Amino acid sequence: MKTQHSEKQYLGTGEVAEIIGMSIQKVRALCESGRLPAVNTSAATRPRWTIRRCDLDEFMTPDCVKKTQAKQARESRRQRIDAHVPKVFS
Incomplete structure (x- = not known):
């Protein structure tokens, strides 16, 4: 089941x-x-994350969701801006 x-x-x-x-x-x-509490349950080099239900429920509170969405929007804008800025000092 x-x-x-x-x-x-x-x-x-x-x-x-x-x-x-x-x-x-x-x-x-x-x-x-x-930002999302989790435990790495893998002994290998690549992490395998396990998240407790209570931590996910707390993460999904309206304030936390708004902060995460705002951070994602900032990162997206930054990536779009960086894509159009010429690499002068590279």
């Missing part, structure tokens, strides 16, 4: 991405930056 997302205490990055509507890469970046 498959467990529903709401019943699981620990979630993987794919499940979190599906729940909050972001890409897996964005969820991994949030975990690596510490």
